[in-house]
Amino acid sequence: GAVVSQHPSRVICKSGTSVKIECRSLDFQATTMFWYRQFPKQSLMLMATSNEGSKATYEQGVEKDKFLINHASLTLSTLTVTSAHPEDSSFYICSAIPLGQYEQYFGPGTRLTVT
């Protein structure tokens, strides 16, 4: 099956610093990846669509300058949370769609805690 990995799985950072989260498709190529965040006991909320070789598309209310997305290759997308604040603490999950397929495959998620 299609496997998506995320790194790191858990990160704690101080307020004001930046954190980079990687999302990799391990055994397939994906022109499109998605970034979601999930607050405790809430639904997954789509943050942005990451397109290989082009700018990401952000959902309404998501600050593109705060959540920088880079999709440099067909197997890697990165999300950088810049100048993180405690309210950015959340569970960040990426997903990818294999070329020519339809279903999304999700990564295991990254727990970000900003102190």
Next chain:
Amino acid sequence: DQQVKQNSPSLSVQEGRISILNCDYTNSMFDYFLWYKKYPAEGPTFLISISSIKDKNEDGRFTVFLNKSAKHLSLHIVPSQPGDSAVYFCAASAESGGTSYGKLTFGQGTILTVHP
């Protein structure tokens, strides 16, 4: 505005019985629906999907039913097993919208507990 709703936060079922998880949506543009299973601190795992041109899709113990007129879908798991205990999310997408390809809107999730 919650476009996809799972009104039951939790469901408890005895092993061997049927589990029925429900989901309602409001956006009539949604034409593709999916169910995901999720364990704590893990990403969702795809279970089953259905296109709006169908009203039923079956895969092993899992069956999804779609009632477009009622904007309602349900996931049936039979027989239920203790290993099915997890959070189940329904998700919807408006694929025919072109630019919306792949963008999923999730429900709040239902915690399923299957007792031995």
